[in-house]
Each structure stands twice: as structure tokens, then as C-alpha cells.
Amino acid sequence: MFKAPRGTFDILPSEQQYWRYIENKAIHLCNIYGYKRIDTPVFEEGGLFTRTIGQGTDIVEKETYTFEDRGKSLMTLRPEGTAPVCRAYIEHGMHTLPQPVKLYYFSSIFRYERPQSGRYREHHQFGYEAIGESDPALDAEVIDMAWQLYSSLGINGLSLQLNSIGCRECRPKYLELLKKYYSGQLSSVCNDCKIRYEKNPLRLLDCKQASCQPISGAAPRNSDYLCADCASHFASLQKYLGILEIPFNINHRLVRGLDYYTRTVFEVQPKEEGAQSTIGGGGRYDGLIGELGGQPTPAVGLATGIERIVLNLKRQNVAVPPVPQPQVFVAFVGEAARLKSKEIVTQLRRAGVSTEQALGNKSLKAQFRHANALGAKFTLLLGDDELRQGIAILRDMSTSEQRPVPQDKLVSEINRL
Ligand code: HAM
Numbered sequence: 001m002f003k004a005p006r007g008t009f010d011i012l013p014s015e016q017q018y019w020r021y022i023e024n025k026a027i028h029l030c031n032i033y034g035y036k037r038i039d040t041p042v043f044e045e046g047g048l049f050t051r052t053i054g055q056g057t058d059i060v061e062k063e064t065y066t067f068e069d070r071g072k073s074l075m076t077l078r079p080e081g082t083a084p085v086c087r088a089y090i091e092h093g094m095h096t097l098p099q100p101v102k103l104y105y106f107s108s109i110f111r112y113e114r115p116q117s118g119r120y121r122e123h124h125q126f127g128y129e130a131i132g133e134s135d136p137a138l139d140a141e142v143i144d145m146a147w148q149l150y151s152s153l154g155i156n157g158l159s160l161q162l163n164s165i166g167c168r169e170c171r172p173k174y175l176e177l178l179k180k181y182y183s184g185q186l187s188s189v190c191n192d193c194k195i196r197y198e199k200n201p202l203r204l205l206d207c208k209q210a211s212c213q214p215i216s217g218a219a220p221r222n223s224d225y226l227c228a229d230c231a232s233h234f235a236s237l238q239k240y241l242g243i244l245e246i247p248f249n250i251n252h253r254l255v256r257g258l259d260y261y262t263r264t265v266f267e268v269q270p271k272e273e274g275a276q277s278t279i280g281g282g283g284r285y286d287g288l289i290g291e292l293g294g295q296p297t298p299a300v301g302l303a304t305g306i307e308r309i310v311l312n313l314k315r316q317n318v319a320v321p322p323v324p325q326p327q328v329f330v331a332f333v334g335e336a337a338r339l340k341s342k343e344i345v346t347q348l349r350r351a352g353v354s355t356e357q358a359l360g361n362k363s364l365k366a367q368f369r370h371a372n373a374l375g376a377k378f379t380l381l382l383g384d385d386e387l388r389q390g391i392a393i394l395r396d397m398s399t400s401e402q403r404p405v406p407q408d409k410l411v412s413e414i415n416r417l
Contacts (some may be wrong), residue, residue, distance in 0.1 A: 008121055074191060163223060
């Protein structure tokens, strides 16, 4: 027996109502905030991700699905959505469009992680990127849209974690300080942190090991060592969040799991849980497009895991609109009525009425049972008598009331109801 690969899952029809609910709200917000949809390939040249996400990150070191294709090119299944969107921005000369270019996507994302609740090897993100502008008002807009999404979905109790990790100018000086601080602590940190110290010191702050927490907690804070421009950017963002009435918590250890960020970084978390359950995250990445060979172009964006939104909707018992049930079920008795019922089913469907039909040779009782199981609002019944009189019996499935309706009035009557 084949099963879905470990860490992947089927989104069954019974789950789809959650997914449609989220998608509809997200698209509605994108229209209001002026973001346009983009779809990029499921796989890209592997270098796109190693160049941008960064060597030394978990994603690049242990989580990518990379394969050599039949033409001997190294390809990687998309482990995140930002680099592909930036690649498309450069490739299609979007710098000639009015800036910022604001794009959104719904993408499947592949990371070879250890599967657990809310953590999969294939997950799905709703993400959006605003490219071509450094104004902190845009960072606030990106955060605001996510905040509006979660609240309009009915998810409560979220907290926004915020930090600024500086730019190319001020970060090297901060990293020196950080390394100096950690050099006195190396005998006490975990083995992974010893490697981080050499390869990617900013990641030291991100360590989840309990024994490293007091050390990272007492480390010098990046936001205390920002250059004047980064400091004023961060201060303005906080002012905008105040205007938007979005509460935030400055988290000095927040650095994010991808290396392309500059200045603003943020994550949205359910209050009762930690970083493992982050529902959405993002930040500014002013160096990424330049790194990919484009003109230096500032940008900011966010992505949110749809599975994690579904998890939170279920936890908080949010009632989501059900997927539509059929309006009409057409039942019949006898061969002549079988043909007529096909004609009526077709008329109703052509008129835009969702209609199911009886199939095979089931008893009338079994047909009614089926109509009930499908949740049909009405059943139309045809037999020899009804054919002779040019009518069908219309049954309201909730009240069991029945009455005859002329066959040529069925569509208008159903539409009226
Ligand atoms: P990320 O934090 O790696 O950011 O992922 C975004 C969201 O995807 C997470 O907050 C989480 O909800 C969800 N997620 C991540 N990994 C998994 C997983 N294994 N299983 C289920 N859900 C998961 C990015 O990917 C950036 N590209 C976000 C961004 C956009 N930054 C700027 N623009």
C-alpha cells in the first residue's frame, strides 16, 4: 500500500473549507492593499537558494530537496518563496514598473525537516513581497496586512515579535561585539553554537537549546548598535505600528532562519507557544536583489504557513463557512424517467444550479438516502405518472413537504427558492 510520503499529507475535501476560507480572506486583503498575484516554478536552479538563504542556515545545510535533472543541472524544490519572486522581479525587468512592486503568492514549500505537529516536509505558504521601497511605512503595511488577515479570520491571542538586525554598514561591528562576548562563553555553549560562532555568529542568538538561553539572553543587543539610518528606520516603524494600534514586543534574540534579512525582522506567534509554532514571519531584505545580480533594490515581505493557520482556527474553534452542498438532487423511477431526469439535471446545471443525479438502479428509498447524505436542499422526483403530466415532484428535504412543479418551470422555481 502506498502512503503519502512522510511529512506530507492530502488536503481532503472535508478540510478544504479551511483552506478556501483562508485563501478568500487573503486574496480580499491583497486586493485592498494592492498586491498582485505571482506564481513561480516549484523548482529553481539550486544556486538561487544557497546564494540568498545563506550557507550555515538549517534550510540550506540540511533541508533542501536538491536533485540533478536529466540534463545534469542541479535543481532545488522551492524551500521558500522570497528568492523566486526576486528572481522573477529581475528577470522580467520589474524595476521599470511603478515602485514598489507588490506581489503575493500561494506556494507549496519543501523542507526536509523532522515532521511533527505543524511542521511538515511539504507545507503551504501565503506570502507577499513589496519590492523597490525602503520607507518604514511599507514595513508597517506588510505587518498590518498579516495582522488584519489573522484578525479577520477570527484568530485571537497572537503576539508580534519585532527586531532590527541592522544593515551592511552597522552589522559587521555588531557581529564583532557579539563574537567578543561569546568568545568568553564558548566552553558553556552547545556544539551547534560552537559552529555558529565560526560560520554565522548572528545565528547564536537563535539557538533553541535551554542551556544556551541565558547566554544569548545576556548578549549585546543588535538594536543598541544600529547606525543612525537603521535606528531612525526602526524608530519610525515603531511609530507606525503605534498608529496602526498593533501591539509588539521587541525581541532582541529574533534573527529569523534565513540570512537575507536587513533591518526589520518580525514573527507572529500564538501567545501560549514558542517559536516552534510561529504562524507567520518576514522582514526587510534590502540586499537580496543586488545579491542576485539586480540593481540594489530595497524590499520587505512576509509569509504565513497555511497549515499553522488551520491549526489555530481549529484550536480556537473558529466556525468556517462550509463548502457549498448541492442544491438539487434529481431522483427517478423507471427507464423513461431516467432519460428525462438526465435532461432536467442538464437544464439545471446549465442554469448554474448545483445538481446531483441518481445513478444506477437504486430503490427510491436509497436515492432519498443518498440525497440526504449529500446535503441536497431539494429533491426532484420523476416517474411514469409525472412524465405523463409533464411535472416533477419537488421535495424540500428539510421539511419533507412535496408539491408538483411543471417541468418547464423547474429552473425558475428552483432559482426563486
Ligand atoms: P519562514 O519563517 O521560513 O519565512 O516561513 C514562513 C512561515 O511558514 C512560518 O512562519 C511558518 O508558519 C511556516 N512554515 C515554515 N516551515 C514550516 C514547516 N516545515 N511546516 C509547516 N509550516 C512551516 C520564509 O519562508 C520567508 N520567505 C518569509 C518572507 C517573505 N520573508 C520576506 N518575505
